[in-house]
Amino acid sequence: MSLRYALLGLLADRPASGYDLLQRFKVSLANVWPATQSQIYTELTKLADAGSIAVSDEGPRGRKEYTITDAGLAEMREWLTTTKPKRVARNEMLLRVFFLGVVPQAYAREYLSGVETDTAKAEAQLAGLEATIDWEDNDLSVYGRIAMEWGKRFYAMNQEWAEWALTQIPER
Amino acid sequence: MSLRYALLGLLADRPASGYDLLQRFKVSLANVWPATQSQIYTELTKLADAGSIAVSDEGPRGRKEYTITDAGLAEMREWLTTTKPKRVARNEMLLRVFFLGVVPQAYAREYLSGVETDTAKAEAQLAGLEATIDWEDNDLSVYGRIAMEWGKRFYAMNQEWAEWALTQIPER
Numbered sequence: 069m070s071l072r073y074a075l076l077g078l079l080a081d082r083p084a085s086g087y088d089l090l091q092r093f094k095v096s097l098a099n100v101w102p103a104t105q106s107q108i109y110t111e112l113t114k115l116a117d118a119g120s121i122a123v124s125d126e127g128p129r130g131r132k133e134y135t136i137t138d139a140g141l142a143e144m145r146e147w148l149t150t151t152k153p154k155r156v157a158r159n160e161m162l163l164r165v166f167f168l169g170v171v172p173q174a175y176a177r178e179y180l181s182g183v184e185t186d187t188a189k190a191e192a193q194l195a196g197l198e199a200t201i202d203w204e205d206n207d208l209s210v211y212g213r214i215a216m217e218w219g220k221r222f223y224a225m226n227q228e229w230a231e232w233a234l235t236q237i238p239e240r
Numbered sequence: 241m242s243l244r245y246a247l248l249g250l251l252a253d254r255p256a257s258g259y260d261l262l263q264r265f266k267v268s269l270a271n272v273w274p275a276t277q278s279q280i281y282t283e284l285t286k287l288a289d290a291g292s293i294a295v296s297d298e299g300p301r302g303r304k305e306y307t308i309t310d311a312g313l314a315e316m317r318e319w320l321t322t323t324k325p326k327r328v329a330r331n332e333m334l335l336r337v338f339f340l341g342v343v344p345q346a347y348a349r350e351y352l353s354g355v356e357t358d359t360a361k362a363e364a365q366l367a368g369l370e371a372t373i374d375w376e377d378n379d380l381s382v383y384g385r386i387a388m389e390w391g392k393r394f395y396a397m398n399q400e401w402a403e404w405a406l407t408q409i410p411e412r
């Protein structure tokens with residue numbers, strides 16, 4: 069369901085073809101809401117059928133450019149302002165941490181070191197992505213940067229926590 | 241699937257009835273892996289059928305006490321040491337942030353303030369929970385505390401980020 073709003077949001081910024089949208093997903097939304105080409109194309113067809121977007125141009129080889137309609141824009145605003153995301157309570161990484169006392173201490177140490185290493189990798193990937201983005205001077209960029217900052221802080225927090233957690237493993 | 245390991249983990253600590261396990265879920269796992277009574281009882285039956293746990297005692301009114309078997313313990317260790325949780329990439333809160341440029345600025349401000357308030361509430365709830373927990377001096381407590389610390393840092397990070405994000409909203 070959220071893919072629908074991600075596409076509406078991108079089209080609220082400017083008209084785009086399915087291919088353009090796929091590229092924007094790869095670059096800017098990959099860390100927030102990954103989607104495959106076929107998911108994107110399926111959702112675009114649904115949105116067009118529902119009147120939330122319209123084909124505003126057709127090019128060679130069946131290339132279609134979509135534009136958001138007033139109805140789509142109203143839908144998007146409704147989603148942003150009146151619905152609340154569910155709080156994500158399930159966390160598989162933490163569930164494992166909870167039970168590390170069941171395995172020998174060396175494994176617990178290895179697991180927490182792994183969390184630290186994986187987070188450092190993810191952090192580096194995000195920094196790499198940030199360096200490649202050609203931020204435009206518009207509202208989408210402002211909020212894209214705000215979202216990216218969350219990711220940076222999230223990874224930094226995870227890394228610091230894992231480092232600290234390693235110091236808490238009982239010495240027996 | 242992870243509920244299976246949560247139950248095995250609790251039973252690796254000590255034998256317990258379905259009722260005991262439900263209480264422990266409510267207190268200590270509610271923020272990591274919420275589960276309902278019926279989910280817990282269904283999974284216990286499956287685990288017993290598979291030989292991962294065994295009924296070690298039967299009391300009045302059909303109360304059964306379960307104990308983890310060697311097979312169950314091996315399964316638990318396998319899960320902890322060889323499988324990796326998928327990285328959670330989908331984040332509905334951030335997806336909304338990404339598109340806040342689509343709505344009037346006042347809504348964007350309200351949304352981010354809402355994130356701040358909700359996180360402060362969640363943080364207070366967690367602090368309340370922490371105060372009620374009668375930590376025992378065992379490994380489960382050590383790792384329970386480590387998991388809880390993650391939650392505290394996560395909420396603190398979210399709050400600081402939302403505060404910062406509010407200062408980034410363009411002034412037009």
